[in-house]
Amino acid sequence: MTPNHKIDPNHWITLYSDYLFNYTISRVNDREIAQDLVSETFLSGLKSMDNFRGKASERTWLTSILKRKIIDYYRKINSNKGKAEVRMQYNTTSESEGDWLEERVADSFDTSAEGVIENAELGDAIYDCMSKLPKKQAHIFKLKTILGYDTETLCNELDITTSNLWVQIHRARTALATCLEKNWFKA
Amino acid sequence: MENNVFISHEHAKHICDKMQYGEAKFSERIKLSIRLAWCKLTRTYSKKNSRLTSSIKEAEMNCLKDAEREKLQRQFEKERRKL
DSSP states (O other), rough: OOOOOOOGGGGGGHHHHHHHHHHHHHHEEEEEEEEHHHHHHHHHHHHHHOOOOOOSSSHHHHHHHHHHHHHHHHHHHHHHHHHHHHHHOOOGGGGGGHHHHHHSOOOOOOOHHHHHHHHHHHHHHHHHTTTTSSSHHHHHHIIIISOOOOOHHHHHHHHHOOOHHHHHHHHHHHHHHHHHHIIIIIO | OOOOOOHHHHHHHHHHHHHHHOOOOOHHHHHHHHHHHOOOOOOHHHHHHHHHHHHHHHOOOOOOOOHHHHHHHHHHHHHHHHH
């Protein structure tokens, strides 16, 4: 495959911070940790720019760095958790001998994990579709739909009329619905 | 926009968009219901629109607030200057 993707860190924050943040928070479930991991990802990206071969897009490349950061984060907290568990007291009476292993090692019956993964993937797909929207439209949609700004505040902040806001929202929603239909529901 | 209970498809789409954010007035919701009862095109739009809303809710989407993004940008620029 011939390298055809260029790297340009000048636009990383604008183009990829939301996508990477959403990717992270759906996996670590903590806003501050997610921000730290995204920040570390950009910094690692900067330091290893020479390794970028252009075979994948910048976003894919940054996401692969982020995935490693998330794995490292879990490794770190799990090793701390492991240390804590060693100090736990187990019941040693003869009646319950042997029970603790099963009780503590077996996974709890949890069917929601699959759903969580699917929701995270759906979020990624929505961000993929959002990245194809014109910048202004995507920004307005994000503020209104994801951050839940009320119409008046948003219009004042962006200095646009209410009708202009709804036109932008309508265009964004139509494009997103079509994109998701094609790439998520029918995929 | 029309005062009449019979509204155009474009107006119906506008109300439908507002409904996704809980911003449609009661009278608008009535007008949309009437339109939905007989217009297949509006029904299709409404169905797609609602599906998008539930997908977004289901995905529990998140994004950075402007202040958070600015902080990230500042940190990034600071580190960049060090390299």
